[in-house]
Amino acid sequence: MLAVPDRGNAAELSLVSLQWTGIPESQVAMAAEMALSHRAPREVLSEAELEEVARRKPPTKPSLRGCLHKTRCSGSAAKSLLFRFLPFLRWMPRYPIKDWLLGDIVSGFSVGIMHLPQGLAYALLAGLPPVTGLYSSFYPVFLYFFFGTSRHNSVGPFAVISVMIGSLTESLAPSEDFLESVNGSNATVNEELRDAHRVELVATITVLTGIFQVLLGLLQFGFVVTYLSDPLVRGYTTAASVHVLVSQLKNVFGVSQSEHSGPLSLFVTIIDLCKKLPDTNVGTLVTAIIAMVAILIVKELNHKFAAKLPMPIPIELITIIVSTGISYGVNLKEKFGISVVGNIPSG
Numbered sequence: 173m174l175a176v177p178d179r180g181n182a183a184e185l186s187l188v189s190l191q192w193t194g195i196p197e198s199q200v201a202m203a204a205e206m207a208l209s210h211r212a213p214r215e216v217l218s219e220a221e222l223e224e225v226a227r228r229k230p231p232t233k234p235s236l237r238g239c240l241h242k243t244r245c246s247g248s249a250a251k252s253l254l255f256r257f258l259p260f261l262r263w264m265p266r267y268p269i270k271d272w273l274l275g276d277i278v279s280g281f282s283v284g285i286m287h288l289p290q291g292l293a294y295a296l297l298a299g300l301p302p303v304t305g306l307y308s309s310f311y312p313v314f315l316y317f318f319f320g321t322s323r324h325n326s327v328g329p330f331a332v333i334s335v336m337i338g339s340l341t342e343s344l345a346p347s348e349d350f351l352e353s354v355n356g357s358n359a360t361v362n363e364e365l366r367d368a369h370r371v372e373l374v375a376t377i378t379v380l381t382g383i384f385q386v387l388l389g390l391l392q393f394g395f396v397v398t399y400l401s402d403p404l405v406r407g408y409t410t411a412a413s414v415h416v417l418v419s420q421l422k423n424v425f426g427v428s429q430s431e432h433s434g435p436l437s438l439f440v441t442i443i444d445l446c447k448k449l450p451d452t453n454v455g456t457l458v459t460a461i462i463a464m465v466a467i468l469i470v471k472e473l474n475h476k477f478a479a480k481l482p483m484p485i486p487i488e489l490i491t492i493i494v495s496t497g498i499s500y501g502v503n504l505k506e507k508f509g510i511s512v513v514g515n516i517p518s519g
Contacts, residue, residue, distance in 0.1 A: 259321050278483050283326050285486040287313075290329070292492075292513065297334040297419065299341040300374060301367045302513050305329065332412040335419060340377065341370045342431035414438070421445055424460045426453025426510070455508030463491050 255262045287309040295305025312327040320327070350366040351359040388394070418441055422429040427448040432440045470487035478484070504510040 258318060260318055282483055282486070283313075285489045287326075287328055289488040289492050294329045294331065294334040296423075296513075297331065297416070298329075298337040298374070300337075300370055303516050304371060304374075306516075331416045332409075335412065335415050337374055337377070338419065339431075341373060345370045345373055346431070418442060418445075423511075424457065425449065426456030427451050453509055455504065455510045459495070459504075459510060463495065467491060 288306070291305035291307075291309035292302045293305070294308070295302045298305075308329045312329075316325065316327045345366065347361045347366060350362045350369075352362050353359050415438060418438055422445060425445070425448075427445070429441070429444055429448065432444070467487050470485050474481065474484040474487075498504070499510070499512055505512050
């Protein structure tokens with residue numbers, strides 16, 4: 173059994189304290205009678221009765237009139253909705269130009285330098301023309317300026333998506349489907365027709381993916397990510413990096429290799445690559461090793477002297493400029509058979 177707390181003990185303690193303070197006994201007795209007369213009777217409650225008394229009332233259900241009142245059209249509601257979908261309208265008028273402009277220009281220049289070589293590489297990784305990589309690097313950042321809410325995100329393509337797109341383009345639009353005979357003897361791949369078909373395929377996949385993402389966002393389906401364990405995410409990213417590495421080995425060794433899909437295709441690709449190692453293009457291998465060593469060294473220097481450098485050394489862009497100049501001046505394609513990106517049309 174449980175009893176509701178009583179104030180009687182507190183009254184008795186207060187009377188004792190009054191006696192110790194030297195107040196006459198008549199006044200103490202009068203105070204004691206008043207305290208006992210105002211003492212309210214307390215009912216002894218059982219645990220079930222106490223839970224019944226302390227039970228919370230259920231929340232009232234919202235009425236249709238209340239919902240309509242909250243969703244009625246007004247100037248403030250329209251303004252709030254506009255700021256919600258276009259956040260730049262909220263922070264742009266309050267942008268501290270003197271404090272942030274110079275740093276934002278430097279960071280934007282650094283990100284642009286990074287996106288230029290990455291866009292070219294990811295386009296080749298996806299089996300698309302290099303110019304599509306430049307488009308995919310520019311438009312996501314441009315649109316995120318209007319609809320994004322983070323000042324630190326750098327959106328755009330990345331290796332995992334490029335590998336997944338590349339597997340689709342190679343399986344649904346393989347180069348063998350675009351072979352054309354030249355002079356009735358040798359068959360060559362019509363790269364222009366193949367690339368156009370692959371761009372249409374990837375554009376369709378991108379639109380469908382966007383539609384699914386919008387629907388999942390409306391359904392608030394992002395909570396599923398909360399239940400993804402950390403080992404699962406790490407295993408996925410590690411496996412994706414292995415696939416990216418294996419898919420680029422043919423370009424490092426300069427050998428032609430057909431794409432493989434299906435279960436255990438990674439091991440089939442590695443075995444096929446090992447069989448073609450005697451056909452390695454030495455010029456391509458040396459060029460790849462020099463570029464990788466230079467990028468790794470400068471990356472370590474950027475990390476070591478990050479506090480002293482105003483901005484990281486753009487080694488990726490420097491590597492592209494130097495290698496392009498050497499390739500054009502020495503004519504690496506004709507002398508050593510090193511494959512080049514080729515003509516990139518202007519946008």
